[in-house]
Amino acid sequence: MKSKIILLFAFFFSTLYFSQDIYEKYPEGQTDYIGGNIQFYKDFHQVLIDKKLQPCENKNEAFSFRIVIYPDHKIKYVKDEDSNWEENKCAFDLSKEVAKYLTGWNPAVVDGKKVAAVTSFWIIPRDLFQELKENYDPVNDMEIANYEGGIDKFRKKVFQSMDLKRFTFHGKFKLLVTFVIEQDGKMSNIKLVESTGSKDFDNMVISGIAGINNKWTPASISGIPIRSHFKLPLAFSMD
Numbered sequence: 001m002k003s004k005i006i007l008l009f010a011f012f013f014s015t016l017y018f019s020q021d022i023y024e025k026y027p028e029g030q031t032d033y034i035g036g037n038i039q040f041y042k043d044f045h046q047v048l049i050d051k052k053l054q055p056c057e058n059k060n061e062a063f064s065f066r067i068v069i070y071p072d073h074k075i076k077y078v079k080d081e082d083s084n085w086e087e088n089k090c091a092f093d094l095s096k097e098v099a100k101y102l103t104g105w106n107p108a109v110v111d112g113k114k115v116a117a118v119t120s121f122w123i124i125p126r127d128l129f130q131e132l133k134e135n136y137d138p139v140n141d142m143e144i145a146n147y148e149g150g151i152d153k154f155r156k157k158v159f160q161s162m163d164l165k166r167f168t169f170h171g172k173f174k175l176l177v178t179f180v181i182e183q184d185g186k187m188s189n190i191k192l193v194e195s196t197g198s199k200d201f202d203n204m205v206i207s208g209i210a211g212i213n214n215k216w217t218p219a220s221i222s223g224i225p226i227r228s229h230f231k232l233p234l235a236f237s238m239d
Helices: 002-021 036-050 089-099 151-160 199-210
Strands: 063-069 075-077 108-110 113-123 171-181 187-192 219-221 224-226 228-238
Touching: 036 089, 036 113, 063 089, 075 089, 089 113, 151 199, 151 228, 171 199, 187 199
Parallel strands: none
Antiparallel strands: 063 075, 063 113, 108 113, 171 187, 171 228, 219 224
16 A cells, blocks of 8 residues: 555656646747747758658648757647647648757856757648748638637626526626637637536536527637637626
């Protein structure tokens, strides 16, 4: 029993240390690649040419290549459940292959020391196999998801879908709802960041949002529809 406890503690400590040792994003103002995104895409494009790699058949692939950059300049791919890599397998495979030859990885620095940190790059093979536009960076051509009539109209529909008379509460409180807007404009994975403490109330909010049939215009990058996450704050008040 004692050995099991020691092993469990060791595993917990290892996991805790690992999570603290890798920063979830780069510090403000620091770049993850020497020369910035523009140089990254130039180098990526050149590797495609030098290694004579083949373009993707599907011209609408767009993949967010998420990696950890370590202090020794080595990298490791981070699997993202929301990346749709199966649908963008060619872009994913190209990203992993090209990354082996790139040398401009620039570790993050915190308190004067190099640290491991997570970063990502949008890989769009259709663009990268062509002659690159001057100062090419697909992030500059990104459009966020939008709802016809605007977010206030969507929020109004959310409240119209709820029957607040079923509940009694006093004062004010706020909720934060998150969901994914798929490439076809449909919503999925609707969640409350924190429960209200009432399962019935939570279910009412989630089912109310899920029941709104109007589609969104999905987010896009370089004109290609992509999945995106959306945060919807809601405020409730009752005397």
